[in-house]
Amino acid sequence: MENKQNIAVIGGGSWATAIVKMLTENVDQIGWYMRNTQSIEHIKENNHNPKYLSSADVDAKFLDLSDDINYIVKNYSILIFAVPSAFLTSELNKLTASLDGKTIFSAIKGIVPETGLIIGEHFNEEFNIPLENIGVITGPCHAEEVAMERLSYLTIACIDEDKAKFMAKAIESWYIKVKISDDIIGTEYAAMLKNIYAVAAGIAHGLGYGDNFQSVLMSNAIREMKRFIKKVHKMKRNINNSAYLGDLLVTGYSVFSRNRMFGNMIGKGYTVISAQHEMSMIAEGYYATKSAYKIKQENKAKTPIIDTVYSILYENKNPKKEFKKLTDKLD
DSSP states (O other), rough: OOOOGEEEOOOOHHHHHHHHHHHHOOOEEEEEOOOEEEHHHHHHHSSOSSSSSSSSOOOOOOOEEOHHHHHHHHHEEEEEEEEHHHHHHHHHHOOOOTTEEEEEEEOOEEEEETTEEHHHHHHHHHHHHOOEEEEEEOOOOOOHHHHTOOOOOEEESSHHHHHHHHHHHHHHHEEEEEEEESSSSHHHHHHHHHHHHHHHHHHHHHOOOOOHHHHHHHHHHHHHHHHHHHHHHHOOOOOTIIIIIHHHHHHOOTOOOOHHHHHHHHHHOOOHHHHHHOOOOOHHHHHHHHHHHHHHHHTTOHHHHHHHHHHHHOOOOOOOHHHHHHTTTOO
């Protein structure tokens, strides 16, 4: 493995900012690519991101900031991608610098719309990055609580245990505890699916369902997640571990969850477009729903919650009627 000075973050949003904050606890220099040049100048002068997670201190003396993705890719060997999945392809299309020999960590909790692949699979199949050079950074963890330095837990998944341990050491601190895993495919699918279930939880809340129903919904969601992941990548895993169940619960219940917020607006009668315009952040669950629905059809997985969310978001079905039908399918 390279030394710590070879780590860079790709993305300028809340989660990217939180990751940079975590890295500054241990790393002497961090490359950081973001498109917005005004934000870069603001960070250099004020030590915080003006647009996202502005309460998080990110000491500029540790940062090599650039609005040129090729500069960052060329000069750093370990790249943490933390851009919304919907924008990943447009960022990668800017590349003239090679990804050969790079180690890629995905902090993106979604599916690439253009290929229908989770991020690790996308880099493996589209860019020929070996699976042992691909890792996943997953929760349960909200960027907002990282900014407040509240105790949080992360999971680093990578087939190469040394790479997983290296990244774990780079981001752990007194308020960040880290575990490692070799289930890069399962943890990444779980990170994608939990956003869909959080949208479902939000819709239910917007429709007026209470905590009793929410508990049943989340109980069914973890079992549905287990069935889905087992269909696409069968291996021994404990679905009740934090990377799966914990991440689902925090996203489904937290007031910081943008996917729950998006779903809540849909439940209250917003259209998809109006809800997206109202929010200042991307709800990954919207994009993930379409891809997950296609994957579940291909693999013949039983997914009544995903089916319900898909019917509401993409078939313009009535949320109240669709959730009434869903209640008869849950146990």
